[in-house]
Amino acid sequence: MSPKSAAIGVVDYGMGNLRSVGKALESLGFPVAVTSDVSVLDGCRGVVLPGVGAFRDCMDNLRKGGLLPFLSDYLASDRPFLGICLGLQLLFSESEEFGRHEGLGFLPGKVVRFPAGMTEPRQGGGERRLKIPHMGWNRIDVTLEHPVLEGIPSGSHFYFVHSYFVAPADRSVVAATSSYGIDFTAAVASGNRLAVQFHPEKSQSAGLRLLSNFGRLSREAG
């Protein structure tokens, strides 16, 4: 066990905009370490796994960075964990994005694409095609009590940008749902772990509330 740091670790595996989640946590008064160093991450009070980009590239980068065994152990330990977007999808067994690719397998289930040809009624009559990616602000319905979702009621809006969503085999982990042509899982939770499909670091006050909840959980349980 590494020496404890007061920081929340943001897993840096060379993809996407990692700056925003770190800056958001810092703006809320939580020290942050953005790093790929396993020993530093292991000493943090909580770990955030962000992610944008393609599933396979993310898994490849985690593997190359030697982060896969650490993440598996960390998830098994029930220490505070927050997965964001791809950081939610990576928890599952496999994804069908650009072929079939194995994920971390912490939760049984698949990552699947929104079906083509979804429509919604058009104002003034007719049908309107639903665009993919699902991009923008959508409401969530909270289905599970969790400390990181405290103070965030159903109907709160968060910023989403994704073409794939998770289909957990065990529905009891579903913590929030949203709807875009079909109902889909917006968050999963178990113990001190929560992972969300949307981007709290881009969701203004609702997102900052979630991150602040995670910071406090990390302080208390990490």
Next chain:
Amino acid sequence: MLARRIIPCLDVAGGRVVKGVKFLDLKDAGDPVEVARRYDREEADELVFLDITASHEQRGTIIDVVSRTAEQVFMPLTVGGGVRTVDDIRALLKAGADKVSINTAAVFRPEFVREAAERFGSQCTVVAIDARAVPGSPGKWEVYTHGGRKTTGIDAVEWAARMEEYGAGEILLTSMDRDGTRDGYDIPLTRAISDRVGIPVIASGGVGNLQHLADGLTAGGADAVLAASIFHYGEYTVAQARDFLRDRGIPVRPRTAVPAI
């Protein structure tokens, strides 16, 4: 239901917000970070920075603006203008941008859009299209480059479809006929492209009042509406725009009820 997005746009030159008509007569209109903070307080759904810096020496200024903004404003941020290389994109994303918008460089080398989408994901690859009606050919629009100054002979609707194939995740569509006129979006153009592609379309160019925003989303079929001057000079707040759209049955994000802490 997914909310339609209201997106204020800031034209930035040499690190300052500017606003002109049809890309001419630029006037200084403030510090971009301050303006971004105001739009964040008004709960705009996203922000777009369009870098129209002319001089090569000042090109780096947008990175600093993005970086300072992303430290204070936690909402989606798109940056466009002068994005020509994979390194340009990487630098903007690293500074805190969520999406980059590619315009002229896509016309010169469409493969660049594919490279950007493969490397960084479609979700952050926006293709900006500046289009102008072809005189004497109703229902035809042509793609322009270099801030609307150079014609290309490319059909705008076909171009949008091709950019989707190349991996664009969103189209930012500006009518150069309407930009700066306050006469409203080019609705037939917006509708033609929105019906043609399966990715979101942002309508841009010509907003003079709130009804124009509603028209872009309903008759135009856009997924998001972009406007600069009506918000910038304080004629309307984003909240007023949102209330106006909601009253007309358009799905928009409710004013948030969640305090940050």
